[in-house]
Amino acid sequence: MEASRPDTATRILDVSERLFVEHGFEATSLRMITQQAEVNLAAVNYHFGSKDALFEAVFMRRLAPLIGSCLSELDELEAKEEKLSVEGLVMTFIRPCLALSKDPARGGALFVRLLSRTLVENHRLLRETISQQYSVFVQRYTTAFHRALPELEAEELAWRMHFAFSVMFNAFAGNDVLKIFMRSQIVSARDPDMIVKHLVPFVVAGLLSPIES
Amino acid sequence: MEASRPDTATRILDVSERLFVEHGFEATSLRMITQQAEVNLAAVNYHFGSKDALFEAVFMRRLAPLIGSCLSELDELEAKEEKLSVEGLVMTFIRPCLALSKDPARGGALFVRLLSRTLVENHRLLRETISQQYSVFVQRYTTAFHRALPELEAEELAWRMHFAFSVMFNAFAGNDVLKIFMRSQIVSARDPDMIVKHLVPFVVAGLLSPIES
């Protein structure tokens, strides 16, 4: 009763997702990918066209559903409540990330790491393909946060959103700045529920901090 | 009265720092470096031994002084005050980063971006060479934050420090998660003073957020 072996293209996507996270795009060769996926070297170019196109495919397979989930949560929240709470708003982003992190069938926490890496590495993909397609995501959150924090002017709000999403992305991505130096101070660092338990209060407090004169 | 041209090794370091930030370690070739630095291809291996050693040299040239500055500020603060304020503590880290960001002669904001990239890319260098040498940095800040926030248990404190340094690193590195989607919402995003003005309240509020039951 073993799970049927996924087809070639899916096996390539799964292996690529993991290797791109582990070693980065440039340092991951098609020979590493095809070897671990147990497919022929030429299969990548046959199914995806090029290494760049493969990266885009790996990326979009996860990003589109994730953004879709966030927007659905946002729809629900905005329909339900007149006054949006900051914590409720933060959770519309956290919950889909959390669900993704806990679902091995969808790559688990791997994709969020990939997303984080891709942001930092400033890939062409993000500047070109994605930016136009998903500006709606940022627009929706910007207006929602504006409703939740009406006393903040636009620029101050943009800064706080920048900081908030920055720390959330890095938390889910497991980019532990301090872990590198101290020896596993936090044993539960990779438990997604633990992340949320500590992350949400921190982010909410930052977003709600009193306005500087 | 033009500035005297730096020597070969320095020119290589300067160019490498910029290219490693722009394209990453793997995607930056020695031929790109030596061409832009106007030195012979073999100069890198002559002066530094290998590409890996070059990266370490680029990295250590900035990191050692930066960490030194932070620890000096920490010394001053701890000597001066009995009770450490969270904001004062945060500023011992912010001020050296800010000074570095504003000093083109020391690479400006480039190095903080490189540091951020290197953290995310999880380089060997960080796991091996740096981790032992600079664990004192984390130790010092951990005990200092413990003094400033004595009511937090060790694990909660570790989480908050993780989040705080994460957002600070990304702010200075200019890793604007949302900038990619929205068209230059924040015009002053690259002004280091503006970063601090908005960053410090956010981080301090997160660190000081009430303890969850």
Add this chain to the structure above:
DNA sequence: AAGCGTTTCAAACTTACGTTTTAATTTGAT
């Protein structure tokens, strides 16, 4: 069973990489 589009495969191609080698050149102390 035959035919046909799709997929897989082994192999080769071109290019670029990091590194090494060897000779030429510059530098600095005697």
Add this chain to the structure above:
DNA sequence: ATCAAATTAAAACGTAAGTTTGAAACGCTT
């Protein structure tokens, strides 16, 4: 001025990268 050491230079080495090719194998309809 001389000589030894340090540095620069040009060229080549071996390897590995992404991609392409053309034939073989497969799956499906007729």
